[in-house]
Amino acid sequence: MSAFCCKQSSILLARLAVNSRIAVTSNLGFQKFRFLVIPINFLSHERRLTSLADRSVEEKHSFAVTYLVDSCGLSQQNAVLASKKVHFETSDRADAVLSLLKKYGCESSHISRIIRKYPKVLVADPEENLRPKLEFFRSVGLSGRDLPEFLMSTTNLLAYGLENKIIPVYECFRNIVGYDAKPSALLKSCNWWVPGPVAQRQIVLNLQHMEELGAPRDMIMSSLNFYTTVYFQRSAVFAEKAKKLIDMGLEPTKINFVQGLAAITKMSVSTWQHKTEIYKRWGWSDEDIRMAFRKDPLxxxxxxxxxxxxxxxxxxxxxxxxxxxxxxxxxxxxxxxxxxxxxxxxxxxxxxxxxxxxxxxxxxxxxxxxxxxxxxxxxxxxxxxxxxxxxxxxxxxxxxxxxxxxxxxxxxxx
Structure with missing residues (x-):
């Protein structure tokens, strides 16, 4: 009787597993998944489909890696890393992108570095997206070998919109620093947002203060590219921090002066004290700390x-x-x-x-x-x-x- 009941129960469980969504646990070849009991043969079918999908992804990945090595000149290691950031199944668009870059003076070494730094450029629309940007760069004075060199050093700029980002920021900073500034220096500032009228006024005042302190114009422009937010401070705060650095022995004519500004711009007094205490644990004196800061503010x-x-x-x-x-x-x-x-x-x-x-x-x-x-x-x-x-x-x-x-x-x- 007991065996008969067990057999009937097993049959019932099997029927429930096929026809209902009742959560059931049994030993009849079913696996419980949340609130749905799924037959093992169904799961095996799913696993086969998953395996095929994984194989398809691997093939696409392998195609991208091969293309990045053979057509773009990347090393195997860099190609594998780049393939994780860009996906394409055919080479049509990527070929068109490479052809366009070559027309604008990029050689194999330029292309290799551009793709390594920004692999997604391979799937950008060459005519609608890339060509207008390259034309704009050329129109503001980047021509000959200057353009490929600029693209290598500022590859991420290709990811930004031309009308809503690159041109507005370029015009903004050209108005701030003057029309005689190098185009490449201004375009590198496009990594940042378009400052509002108040922020623009603060930038102008802070740049003027740097000039009054004797900082060379080329250095100021370079620092504006790499330490843009330093100049977004209120002019009174900027002047106060500049004086503090001078008192510590930093010279406004050297780039480490701007590095010093960057180091203390977002650092509270308590944080500064904490960092100095860390170095003092290793026996540094106050003079050691000042000396180290003068040499490498970062x-x-x-x-x-x-x-x-x-x-x-x-x-x-x-x-x-x-x-x-x-x-x-x-x-x-x-x-x-x-x-x-x-x-x-x-x-x-x-x-x-x-x-x-x-x-x-x-x-x-x-x-x-x-x-x-x-x-x-x-x-x-x-x-x-x-x-x-x-x-x-x-x-x-x-x-x-x-x-x-x-x-x-x-x-x-x-």
């Missing part, structure tokens, strides 16, 4: 975690004197993971092997561009030290080579 903007992590590596792992770091604060700004540690590992190993002077200053190789560092410290010794590239890329730990940072005190060689 050092005060780092998070507590970054400051503590970098200082721990430099002081405790390598053995650099804390006050020596204050004399070269730029090394605090570098990425520990991507720059300081891998470069230090390579140079440390080369020193132990006698290829590099042991009195080499740390700041000398940390400040080098990526290309110069590779040429001078990796490629140059690749034959003598085949695994040097693996060490630099993080595929090999320096301790595996039998040396460590503690083997040499770099204290006096910052």
């Amino acid at each position: 050092c005060i903007r780092h998070s507590e975690e970054k400051i503590m992590t970098v200082m721990d590596f430099l002081v405790n792992k390598i053995g650099i004197g804390s006050s020596d770091v204050a004399r070269n604060p730029i090394i605090v700004s570098f990425s520990l993971e991507k720059r300081t540690f891998p470069r230090s590992s390579v140079v440390r190993f080369l020193q132990m092997k006698g290829f590099v002077n042991k009195k080499l200053r740390m700041s000398s190789f940390l400040k080098l561009s990526e290309k110069l560092f590779l040429d001078k410290y990796v490629t140059k010794y690749q034959e003598q030290v085949p695994h040097l590239s693996d060490l630099y890329q993080g595929n090999l730990d320096i301790k595996e080579l039998g040396v460590g940072f503690e083997d040499m005190n770099w204290k006096t060689y910052v």
Whole structure:
């Protein structure tokens, strides 16, 4: 009787699963999903469809990667990254975009960099979207090699609307700084919104104040591009902060003066005090802090975690004197993971092997561009030290080579 009841119950459950939406749990080959019981054979069909869809996505992704490598000159790694930001199944539009860029003077090296920085340009309408912008850039004076160079450095500008963004901001800043300003400098300001009349007046007053302090016009224009919001402050506040920087020893004729303005513009007194206290934990005096700020004002903007992590590596792992770091604060700004540690590992190993002077200053190789560092410290010794590239890329730990940072005190060689 019990077995018969169980069998009947099972049949009933199966019927309910097919004909109703009642939540049921059983052991008859059904899986419960929220409030709907779905037969396993139906789920298998769904999984097959999902698998086919995933395969289709992979094929599209593979097509984009291949195109980015073969037609745009991107490396495999950069192509994979770019393919996550742009999707296309055929090359028709992308081919038209590349053809248009070439007509406006872009060569392979320009195109590669433009696509790497802004891959979505490949799916933009070449005639309705891109050509009008390129024509406008040319009309304001960007011609010849200037246009490709400008596009490489300001690729994100291609994402903005011409009528509602680029032209209004360009005209606004041209009226503010004067008609003799370089077109490229004005267009770079298009990363920002169109200031209202009051904001425009403040910008004019602040720019005039910088000129009165002796700042070169080229530097002012450059700072307007990179630190635009600094000039959006009320003129009285701007003048007060400028005086504070001068009292600290910063010179208005140098770009770090504007960096100093940027550093303290959005920083409260309490935040400033907190950041200085962090450095004081490492033995910095008030004079060390002022000296570091004069050399690299942005050092005060780092998070507590970054400051503590970098200082721990430099002081405790390598053995650099804390006050020596204050004399070269730029090394605090570098990425520990991507720059300081891998470069230090390579140079440390080369020193132990006698290829590099042991009195080499740390700041000398940390400040080098990526290309110069590779040429001078990796490629140059690749034959003598085949695994040097693996060490630099993080595929090999320096301790595996039998040396460590503690083997040499770099204290006096910052």
